[in-house]
Amino acid sequence: MILELENISQRKNGQRILSDVNLSFSKGAFFVLMGPTGCGKTTLLRVAGLLDKPSFGRMKYQSEPIPHRGKERLHVRRRMATVFQRPVLFRGSVFSNVEWGLRIRGISEDEISRKVSQVLVMVDLEGYGDRDSSTLSGGELQRVALARALVIEPSILILDEPTTSLDPNLRFNLLRRLKDLHSETGITFIMATHDFTDALSLGTTGAVMRNGRIEQTGTIDEIFYSPSTPFMASFVGMKNVFPAEFSEDGAIVEDLLIRHTSNKRGHGFLAIPPGAIVVSRETTVTSERNHFAGTIICIEREGSIFSISVNCGNLLMISSVTRSALSELDLTEGQDIHISFKASAVHVF
């Protein structure tokens, strides 16, 4: 592990911003920190980047404890770099911005010149050295900030929602650039985002925060496809999340018995992805182990698909269908229909 946070808590103005956070970052990983706005992501990144000291807890860099002050802390901080959500460039040229981190480390002029030129090529800013930093566009500014951080060759690069203030085109380009840089440099990336596309396209491991606590941590696949709590299920966009009583026969949700493939017993939760629920006008004999009759309550468009809310007894389930399926089945609100889904599609936690 390159960086470990143990029982980190942070208080500000009497308010607890972080509570008992435990996280480990493996070397070379692209770690994505997710969570709703205000959950403490930025505060955690500031602690991880040694910009703030935690109120409680300890940190380790390459298994060695990081002291709260002194030269050793500065030495570790110099192995990290942070790119903020809205980066501030210093007065002067792009070159003077990018070279600053090297200059304060006492690197020779020749070395500075070589490294800055190299890193400007890496972020597609070749020939921008003499440009005044105040004349740059949002995307260019973000890339200069990235170059300024990369030039010092950190072991850990911390990115706080770097794509938030960019338009979709620039955002796509920056994400692609970050992905390339991660594979080219082998640097450990820690990136906060509230955008699932960013997380899914870049992350190898990650964590989700809620109210200053870590809700779930693991690989990106584990986070998105095996959420461990109802909050996680709803956070990653799962619908049809219900509390259930689990027994040998299946799960009782309201008055319905839902079959699943888990061995869980007692109280828990289950989630059924809307895309796994098949809607039909007649009862059909299929391999699906869960069949229910219901009434369509409403049909809503959600981008390119349609969301159909079906009332099955006392349970409201949501299914998603394509436009062609909707017109083929001629579905309308108030219509009685049948829904079915496989036991293996039921996610239990």
Place this chain on the structure above:
Amino acid sequence: MPQLLEAFRIALDMIVSGDPVVFSIAFRTLMISVTATVIAALIFIPVGCLIHFNRFRGKRFLVSIIQTLFSVPTVLVGMLVFLLISRAGPLGSLGMLFSPGAIVLGEVLLIAPILTGLTISALSGMGRDVADTALSLGAGQLQMVLKVLSESRYMVLTAVLMGFGRAVSEIGVAIIIGGNISGYTRTLTTAIALGVGKGETSASIALGIILLALAMIVSVTVNTLQHSEK
């Protein structure tokens, strides 16, 4: 009115012809004010940094006090320094009273709140972003402070010029602890006051024009710097 116009004409003539008395007073005033401003800047810009970058109980109250002292009456500072350096005072043995050094000391104390307070304002105006960026790129505390100072240099320079403006135009300190001694501690303001009292209107107007010109140079420079800041 014709008398006033005539006095004004003579004053301009004194400036154009380089009247030695007028210009020696102007030069002395400049030397005293520049020295006081440089000393005050060297001491109180770092003091402003110390206050801004450290958290301590009563910080907000201290900043309020400093801001209140921006407009401390010059005669009050003059009187306090007089009590300090007069023969009976704690620094009486230094024999500084009625010397240019005494005026410099008084002016340093007079403009200290302006330099400290405006440095704090300049640094506060930068927000946390520059400091955080510097730290995130591996700066030590001193490197971070110097970077923030460098980024807010126009505002800090404005503070220095404001301090100089107050020093050059004050009269309370110069007259109380300088003593208005001809050829030694006489400054533009004390000379104008004396000239008016003695009815030497032309010389006073000439000195007033020079003082106004200095004030205008400071004002134009401050405006230019503030424009550069934007």
